Amino acid sequence: MSTADFKVVLLGSExxxxxxxxxxxVSDRYHSRPHNNTIGAAFxxxxxxxxxxxxxxxxxxxxxxxxxYAMSQLYYRDAKAAVVCFxxxxxxxxxxxxxxxxxxxxxxxxxxIFLCGTKKDVIDEGIKPRAVPPEKVLQYSKGIGAQFxxxxxxxxxxxxxxxxxxxxxxxxxxQKQETIQLQTLKKKNNCC
Amino acid sequence: xxxxxxxxxRIDEADLKxxxxxxxxxxxxxxxxxxxxxxxxxDQKKSPSRGESASRGSxxxxxxxxxxxxxxxxxxxxxxxxxxxxxxxxxxxxxxxSSLRKSTSIRDSGRLPEPWLEQSPEVERxxxxxxxxxxxxxPEVSQYMNKYIxxxxxxxxxxxxxxxxxxxSEKVQKFYQNxxxxxxxxxxxxxxxxxxxxxxxxxxxxxxxxxxxxxxxxTDEEKDLAIQKRIRQLSWVNAKHLDCxxxxxxxxxxxxxxxxxxxxxxxxxxxxxxxxxQAVVKCCRNIFLLLxxxxxxxxxxxxxxxALIFIVLKANPARLKSxxxxxxxxxxxxxxxxxxxxxxxxxxxxxxxxxENMTAQSLSLPEDExxxxxxxxxxxxxxxxxxxxxxEGISLxxxxxxxxxxxxxxxxxxxxxTDVLMNKMKDLSHQIKIRVxxxxxxxxxxxxxxxxxxxxxTENPLLELLPPPIAPMVVAxxxxxxxESGKLNSLSEKKSLILPGITKYAFPSDSELDALGADRTPxxxxxxxPMSDSQEFLLTPSSTYGxxxxxxxxxxxxxxxxxxxxxxxxxLSAVNYDIDISDTSADSSAGVSxxxxxxxxxxxxxGSPETASVPATDPHPDPDPASLLDTSESPTSKLLxxxxxxxxxxxxxxxxxxxxxxxxxxxxxxxxxxxxISQKPPEVPTNATSSNYESFTAQGWKIQSIPCDTGTSxxxxxxxxxxxxxxxxxxxxxDLD
Numbered sequence: 001m002s003t004a005d006f007k008v009v010l011l012g013s014e015x016x017x018x019x020x021x022x023x024x025x026v027s028d029r030y031h032s033r034p035h036n037n038t039i040g041a042a043f044x045x046x047x048x049x050x051x052x053x054x055x056x057x058x059x060x061x062x063x064x065x066x067x068x069y070a071m072s073q074l075y076y077r078d079a080k081a082a083v084v085c086f087x088x089x090x091x092x093x094x095x096x097x098x099x100x101x102x103x104x105x106x107x108x109x110x111x112x113i114f115l116c117g118t119k120k121d122v123i124d125e126g127i128k129p130r131a132v133p134p135e136k137v138l139q140y141s142k143g144i145g146a147q148f149x150x151x152x153x154x155x156x157x158x159x160x161x162x163x164x165x166x167x168x169x170x171x172x173x174x175q176k177q178e179t180i181q182l183q184t185l186k187k188k189n190n191c192c
Numbered sequence: 193x194x195x196x197x198x199x200x201x202r203i204d205e206a207d208l209k210x211x212x213x214x215x216x217x218x219x220x221x222x223x224x225x226x227x228x229x230x231x232x233x234x235d236q237k238k239s240p241s242r243g244e245s246a247s248r249g250s251x252x253x254x255x256x257x258x259x260x261x262x263x264x265x266x267x268x269x270x271x272x273x274x275x276x277x278x279x280x281x282x283x284x285x286x287x288x289x290s291s292l293r294k295s296t297s298i299r300d301s302g303r304l305p306e307p308w309l310e311q312s313p314e315v316e317r318x319x320x321x322x323x324x325x326x327x328x329x330x331p332e333v334s335q336y337m338n339k340y341i342x343x344x345x346x347x348x349x350x351x352x353x354x355x356x357x358x359x360x361s362e363k364v365q366k367f368y369q370n371x372x373x374x375x376x377x378x379x380x381x382x383x384x385x386x387x388x389x390x391x392x393x394x395x396x397x398x399x400x401x402x403x404x405x406x407x408x409x410x411t412d413e414e415k416d417l418a419i420q421k422r423i424r425q426l427s428w429v430n431a432k433h434l435d436c437x438x439x440x441x442x443x444x445x446x447x448x449x450x451x452x453x454x455x456x457x458x459x460x461x462x463x464x465x466x467x468x469x470q471a472v473v474k475c476c477r478n479i480f481l482l483l484x485x486x487x488x489x490x491x492x493x494x495x496x497x498x499a500l501i502f503i504v505l506k507a508n509p510a511r512l513k514s515x516x517x518x519x520x521x522x523x524x525x526x527x528x529x530x531x532x533x534x535x536x537x538x539x540x541x542x543x544x545x546x547x548e549n550m551t552a553q554s555l556s557l558p559e560d561e562x563x564x565x566x567x568x569x570x571x572x573x574x575x576x577x578x579x580x581x582x583x584e585g586i587s588l589x590x591x592x593x594x595x596x597x598x599x600x601x602x603x604x605x606x607x608x609x610t611d612v613l614m615n616k617m618k619d620l621s622h623q624i625k626i627r628v629x630x631x632x633x634x635x636x637x638x639x640x641x642x643x644x645x646x647x648x649x650t651e652n653p654l655l656e657l658l659p660p661p662i663a664p665m666v667v668a669x670x671x672x673x674x675x676e677s678g679k680l681n682s683l684s685e686k687k688s689l690i691l692p693g694i695t696k697y698a699f700p701s702d703s704e705l706d707a708l709g710a711d712r713t714p715x716x717x718x719x720x721x722p723m724s725d726s727q728e729f730l731l732t733p734s735s736t737y738g739x740x741x742x743x744x745x746x747x748x749x750x751x752x753x754x755x756x757x758x759x760x761x762x763x764l765s766a767v768n769y770d771i772d773i774s775d776t777s778a779d780s781s782a783g784v785s786x787x788x789x790x791x792x793x794x795x796x797x798x799g800s801p802e803t804a805s806v807p808a809t810d811p812h813p814d815p816d817p818a819s820l821l822d823t824s825e826s827p828t829s830k831l832l833x834x835x836x837x838x839x840x841x842x843x844x845x846x847x848x849x850x851x852x853x854x855x856x857x858x859x860x861x862x863x864x865x866x867x868x869i870s871q872k873p874p875e876v877p878t879n880a881t882s883s884n885y886e887s888f889t890a891q892g893w894k895i896q897s898i899p900c901d902t903g904t905s906x907x908x909x910x911x912x913x914x915x916x917x918x919x920x921x922x923x924x925x926x927d928l929d
Contacts, residue, residue: 004530019492042480042493043535058530060538061493065435067554068497071542078529 004045004058008166009076011104012085013096014064017118020153021085022059025163028156050167057167072100073107080170081112083162088117088150089128094137101144112169113146116162121152223411314398314463322391329380329388336374337388340367341396352403357410361521364404368393368524393524394464401463404522406514415513423508423547428565433555436498439486443587448482453507460510465523468515469533476536479503493539501543516541 010018019041026044045058062068062075076082082104086097097115104111117137122128134150141148147165151158210218216226225233319326326334344367348360355363371392375385397404406412431438439445455475462468479499483491491499509515519528519537528534546554552562564570 004532007530007534014494019494023490041490042496042539043532045532058532058535060535063493063497065494067556068542068546070549071545074538074542074545077538 005055006080006170007058007060007078008081008083008163008170009060009062009079010083010085011062011072011076011097011100012064012116012118013087013090013093014066016064016085016087016090016093017153018064018085019061021083021116021118021151021159022061024153024156024159026059046163048163048167050164055167057163057170073103076104076108076111079108079111081114081166082108083114083116083166084146085116085118086132087119089119089122089131091131094132098140101146105144112166113144114162114166115141115146115148117148117150118153120150120157121154124152315395318391318394318398318464322387322394325384325387326391329384330378333375333378333380333388337371337392340371340374341392343367344396345399348400348403352407353409357404357407357517357521360404360407364396364522365525367396368526372526389524390466393466397464397522405463405518406511410517412511412514412517416511419513419544419548420508420510423505425566426505426547426550428571429502429505429550429555431498431502433557434498434502436502437486437495438482438499438502440586442485443590445482445486446587448478448485449503449506452476452478452482452503456503456507456509459515465519466527466533468519469523469528469537472519472540473533473536475503476500476539497539497542497546500539501546504540504543505547512544516544 010022012018022044023041026041026046042061043058044061045056047054047056049055060075060079062072082100084097084100084104086093101113101115104113115137117132117134119128123130137148147169149158149162149165151162153159210216210226210229211224212226212229214226214229216228218224218226219230222230223233329337344363347363352360368389371389372385375388380388406416431440438449452475455471455478459468459471459475462471476496479496480491483495483499487495504512516537520541528537552559555562557565561570
């Protein structure tokens with residue numbers, strides 16, 4: 001049983017590319033062939049170096065289907081970070097993402113939220129027009145205090161950066177604790 | 193450690209408001225009430241008079257009126273029973289707790305009480321399991337560890353009944369955190385720390401299992417029953433309803449489905465929370481495996497969750513809720529919240545939650561259809577049972593298809609091989625043909641295939657033309673110049689005289705042919721055989737060979753040829769019919785010698801030179817009947833010709849020949865001969881009797897001369913020799929020679 005230092009949950013509507021995002025990040029593949037050691041692509045843990053420390057993040061994929069929407073709070077419970085994904089070419093998915101953000105804000109105050117616009121390559125290649133204007137998303141993300149990144153699982157663009165930011169921002173509370181410990185030590189010294 | 197959060201916050205739906213609508217938060221453990229309302233509710237239930245109204249107020253609030261009194265009463269009874277059970281449980285626990293309390297003093301001494309350990313052999317097992325890891329930690333840490341464990345056990349055992357399950361859970365979680373902190377302070381490496389934590393968790397939880405698992409203070413048991421009932425109600429739900437991509441026809445997948453069932457059911461039998469969690473993980477991994485073979489790649493959460501729901505629905509594990517609660521409360525939170533186990537466990541919780549809240553919408557079914565299924569009015573055609581039956585049929589079908597494929601392949605290969613074999617056979621026959629043609633071309637044998645089988649009994653008019661074999665009686669047997677082959681030659685000569693054609697083919701060796709030729713060319717004068725001899729010779733082959741040899745013949749051609757030769761012989765003898773054999777017989781009788789045929793043979797040998805000089809007056813060699821010769825040319829003649837030895841054996845035949853006319857021999861031999869020949873074929877097999885022997889002996893000696901020559905059948909010879917001794921006719925012949 002693999003353990004992780006903290007959990008990052010992927011949220012988003014069906015077919016926005018949550019699983020692809022995770023696969024891309026974990027195995028650096030897009031159309032991932034069945035790995036010998038990967039039996040499922042629902043939970044993955046990956047070691048990442050953040051601020052000079054090796055940490056293991058556990059990434060939780062969720063079922064995006066509408067019928068399981070009610071259970072999503074079970075998934076993001078105690079999550080350190082939530083990556084809310086939406087399809088840049090589908091306006092509806094962005095609206096759904098907003099719902100999730102609101103929910104998260106209400107349920108898990110300590111959970112850091114990251115907005116992730118997926119399928120950037122589709123727009124870059126001109127297959128589909130952009131449905132969500134980036135200014136709007138940026139405005140929204142600023143409003144909720146979340147970071148926004150546009151990614152492409154196909155090309156791997158911004159994928160590593162996304163998780164690096166996630167790891168860096170989640171590492172902060174731990175550092176605070178360390179400083180607290182140091183302070184207590186100092187106190188001890190004073191006592192002596 | 194990142195999860196130093198207060199464990200109490202882990203309770204899900206903690207922020208749901210109280211069911212009663214007061215502003216406090218509700219809690220699922222309190223049936224969705226806030227603590228205030230919950231206790232109020234419970235107090236109401238406790239007094240039976242108010243309990244009824246309370247149950248009506250809380251449970252039947254939403255149910256449509258009017259409810260029959262009986263129904264209400266039964267519900268009330270149920271409640272009462274549940275309460276009684278809980279009471280009993282509580283009593284049991286308090287008894288246990290008190291007994292434990294008594295032993296606190298012992299525990300204070302620094303060791304766990306022995307009876308406690310004896311009670312649970314599992315604890316011992318765990319201790320042994322972790323013995324190596326425990327021995328590697330410093331005594332300081334182990335001291336801490338033991339202290340913590342004892343403290344925990346003590347508090348839990350003593351206060352199990354007084355504390356709510358959440359308080360207990362909090363205590364246990366704090367215990368984990370403290371242990372972890374303690375080990376962090378001791379700078380124990382991460383791996384060992386994990387193991388020690390594992391050990392502590394297992395150890396304490398196994399000890400406290402009875403206190404903490406499904407305690408009386410909770411309603412876990414009722415929830416277990418409720419979910420079980422719910423799952424039973426939903427037994428009609430199948431993989432299609434859940435959009436679950438399980439390839440049901442695959443045998444491998446089916447096996448994995450059953451394996452995950454067992455894993456999930458095995459969760460209940462484990463005691464330590466991490467073992468339960470491990471069971472869930474195993475189950476989920478199997479689901480991923482089966483999805484992998486169904487989907488054809490690593491399954492994602494979108495495929496996994498429906499599959500898990502399906503598995504939970506079909507497995508319907510015992511005490512599902514209790515187990516889930518136990519894990520949530522007492523499993524190390526850090527493990528539960530972050531790792532893979534936590535993920536799968538969360539999924540399990542989701543699945544259970546989905547099952548509890550399943551509606552027509554969540555299955556994308558029309559409302560009325562869902563209701564019908566739920567009430568059991570209608571059963572979908574493809575329920576699990578039917579699909580299980582389908583599995584059997586389909587799996588059988590698949591197996592059969594595989595078998596058929598195999599057989600098809602084999603049949604194809606057989607056909608191919610037969611083709612190859614046929615070609616080979618064709619080639620072979622062709623080659624053989626070529627070779628035979630080659631050989632035929634080389635050897636230049638003209639096989640006369642147009643031989644017509646002739647009836648033995650019919651007389652060939654051509655044979656009439658044959659010259660009468662008169663001469664033999666006049667002349668002494670011819671012997672070759674070559675002394676070594678004297679015997680053979682004499683024989684061949686005899687034959688050659690009578691049947692030149694036959695002999696010719698019978699003895700293909702050049703020397704003999706030459707000899708024969710030599711005999712024949714001067715042949716006019718070289719016919720030594722007495723007529724009787726030649727006659728005998730003719731007779732014997734015809735009778736004996738005619739049949740014995742015929743049997744041996746393989747091909748119809750040969751048969752024909754044999755018959756033809758027979759015919760020929762007959763013809764010869766038929767010709768003899770007109771011949772005055774009396775002379776020969778007279779001659780032979782005149783030359784009676786006391787010696788048997790042997791003597792004659794020996795004489796033959798010795799007197800070969802004499803015979804050579806004998807003038808050839810024999811008409812035989814003149815082979816007027818070319819046709820006869822032709823017939824004798826057939827390969828069968830070869831068979832017939834080794835005859836000299838054979839005639840010996842069938843004595844009866846030869847005896848028979850004469851048998852018909854023993855008295856007449858002297859007086860009218862010709863006539864008898866003719867008769868004899870005509871009767872020969874039919875009589876041969878039957879009429880051989882010893883009583884007629886005399887007649888045989890009269891001429892039998894001539895036959896014996898042949899076997900003697902070849903030296904093959906001594907026995908026969910001896911037999912004969914004895915008999916002919918009495919016969920004067922032979923002696924006479926010898927003299928003649």
